[in-house]
Amino acid sequence: MFLPQKWQYSGFQLTGHPPMTVSETEYLASYNIHDFDIPLTSVDVVIFTLHENKLKALIVKRAEHPFMHHWALPGGFSDLQLDDSIEQTAYRKLFEKTQVSSPYLEQLETVGNNKRDPRGWSTTIVYFALIASDNVTLQSGSGTSDVKWLDIETSWPQLAFDHAELLKNAITRLRNKVEYTNLPLHLLPQSFTLSELQNVFEIVLGRKVDKSAFRRRIREAALLEEIPGKMRLGNNRPAQMYQAKAENYCHYFSRNIIGKTTK
Amino acid sequence: MFLPQKWQYSGFQLTGHPPMTVSETEYLASYNIHDFDIPLTSVDVVIFTLHENKLKALIVKRAEHPFMHHWALPGGFSDLQLDDSIEQTAYRKLFEKTQVSSPYLEQLETVGNNKRDPRGWSTTIVYFALIASDNVTLQSGSGTSDVKWLDIETSWPQLAFDHAELLKNAITRLRNKVEYTNLPLHLLPQSFTLSELQNVFEIVLGRKVDKSAFRRRIREAALLEEIPGKMRLGNNRPAQMYQAKAENYCHYFSRNIIGKTTK
DNA sequence: TGAATAGTGTCTGTAAGACAGTATTTG
DNA sequence: CAAATACTGTCTTACAGACACTATTCA
Numbered sequence: 155m156f157l158p159q160k161w162q163y164s165g166f167q168l169t170g171h172p173p174m175t176v177s178e179t180e181y182l183a184s185y186n187i188h189d190f191d192i193p194l195t196s197v198d199v200v201i202f203t204l205h206e207n208k209l210k211a212l213i214v215k216r217a218e219h220p221f222m223h224h225w226a227l228p229g230g231f232s233d234l235q236l237d238d239s240i241e242q243t244a245y246r247k248l249f250e251k252t253q254v255s256s257p258y259l260e261q262l263e264t265v266g267n268n269k270r271d272p273r274g275w276s277t278t279i280v281y282f283a284l285i286a287s288d289n290v291t292l293q294s295g296s297g298t299s300d301v302k303w304l305d306i307e308t309s310w311p312q313l314a315f316d317h318a319e320l321l322k323n324a325i326t327r328l329r330n331k332v333e334y335t336n337l338p339l340h341l342l343p344q345s346f347t348l349s350e351l352q353n354v355f356e357i358v359l360g361r362k363v364d365k366s367a368f369r370r371r372i373r374e375a376a377l378l379e380e381i382p383g384k385m386r387l388g389n390n391r392p393a394q395m396y397q398a399k400a401e402n403y404c405h406y407f408s409r410n411i412i413g414k415t416t417k
Numbered sequence: 418m419f420l421p422q423k424w425q426y427s428g429f430q431l432t433g434h435p436p437m438t439v440s441e442t443e444y445l446a447s448y449n450i451h452d453f454d455i456p457l458t459s460v461d462v463v464i465f466t467l468h469e470n471k472l473k474a475l476i477v478k479r480a481e482h483p484f485m486h487h488w489a490l491p492g493g494f495s496d497l498q499l500d501d502s503i504e505q506t507a508y509r510k511l512f513e514k515t516q517v518s519s520p521y522l523e524q525l526e527t528v529g530n531n532k533r534d535p536r537g538w539s540t541t542i543v544y545f546a547l548i549a550s551d552n553v554t555l556q557s558g559s560g561t562s563d564v565k566w567l568d569i570e571t572s573w574p575q576l577a578f579d580h581a582e583l584l585k586n587a588i589t590r591l592r593n594k595v596e597y598t599n600l601p602l603h604l605l606p607q608s609f610t611l612s613e614l615q616n617v618f619e620i621v622l623g624r625k626v627d628k629s630a631f632r633r634r635i636r637e638a639a640l641l642e643e644i645p646g647k648m649r650l651g652n653n654r655p656a657q658m659y660q661a662k663a664e665n666y667c668h669y670f671s672r673n674i675i676g677k678t679t680k
Numbered sequence: 681t682g683a684a685t686a687g688t689g690t691c692t693g694t695a696a697g698a699c700a701g702t703a704t705t706t707g
Numbered sequence: 708c709a710a711a712t713a714c715t716g717t718c719t720t721a722c723a724g725a726c727a728c729t730a731t732t733c734a
Contacts, residue, residue: 195458195529232529234531234538238530238531239530239531240528240529240530240540261526261527263524264542265503266502266503266542267501267502267503268502269501275495275497277458277503277542279527279529348713349712349713349714363697364696364697364698364699365714366696366697366698366699366716366717367695367698369714369715370695370696371695371696374695387705388705389705389710389711390704390705390712391704391705391706391711391712391713391714392704392705392712393712393714394713408672408673409671409672410671411696412696412721610686611686611687627723627725627726628686628687629687629688629689629723629725630723630724630725632687632688634722634723650732650733651732652683652732652733652734653683653685653686653731653733654684654685654730655685655686655731655732656685656687657686657687671722672721672722672723674723
């Protein structure tokens, strides 16, 4: 079961490459990444927003091989000069397309295999972002010829690579997390009413929830603050407007939202 | 806000590389990954087990540069010949060290930046695995000179790269998920008693839970099946033994376990 | 019999679901 | 006034927590 490792190997090194006589400094000086057969690594971003009461994801039309002229998720390679980290790559890609600089951004998954890219072994790190649709200015940017919001409930165009599956996974993750987090807050503009917030939850969940229970849940989590005197006016009773407290980037409820099953 | 993209770009392509006159076939034929400056990409695996009533993680002593002679998480590069996917790389690394072939394995996070590896820009895909400690045979394998279980509650040796942080993140993820999933099942051998299962939950959570509530929760989730007649004997009332139903790889409870706050 | 652990019964507390009620605006 | 939406009150239900109780073995 548990071998006594200490005596088995202590005092000598197994053979390895590079040889033991090379110091770490010498090793690093002679190290050349291009000597190794390593996979492509890219970053893709699933950008969600709410537009016309629909949940939408951003897709771009590729202007380059492979999959030229196909729709795809925005993404690309880390620029080792521009980016200090893969998060920065994700933020940069998101900003290039939307001009939004402070989204909710979360790492989703990393997919790497020898099937997904015709160029060979390829790995992509997938992020998902939530942004408010106000103040977004879409830009196709470099490497793409078009950009648009895809209503995730309608039929999708054929997406490049395995991007249809990546998008499906992102939708699943978002739906799951909405059951026990406050993520939909990030799909709304800075100020909003409780009815608007509830509406966002319902759109993402795909079902109605009870108003009274919903408000109690939000109130008791202390996620929001009233904006004194600011009301949403209409042909009915005015609604109090709220904003998210800064500290509530992601709040976890201790129970799932169950809600009504009918839409 | 939302630009009418259709008319803006339809009918022509933006300039791009490679030029439009090259077909995809020609492009792929001339494509050479070594022409590009791409980051190192590795896979690391945090392997948890339960041993002597402690939660432990596997660490290996590096026999190669960089960080030679330092303890580190098991991991390494995908072998583009051996591995069809990064999951396979993770399974391979896990099997090399433990001879366990069917662990619980989950992707944790991917960390990529220009600080974490002295060789330069580097990305690692981190997995975490849960295995039962019975039938494990530790092997240091290639590139490492030693291997051992690290009790995560004791003080750690200095770990190579950012592995201390990766391990900390894995522990956090495991602890969080134990609040609302059945993950501890995978730390036990095939058959076990309910008290043993509760004990595993308590070790991972770091606190006691109520026996009656715990059993109700497990019973109502229908995760287990009795092994008829098989009992754990001792100087006390014998305990019924159970095994996990095959379909319950990962069960999500709809509420967190709250439990007692005293250990 | 006592020690030890297995296993159960039942009361309480908390938060969600259901749903009907009241409140406040415009037209 | 009616229509529409905002907001609240209250009863019920579900399930976790607390904790005491019973059960079954060995020494």
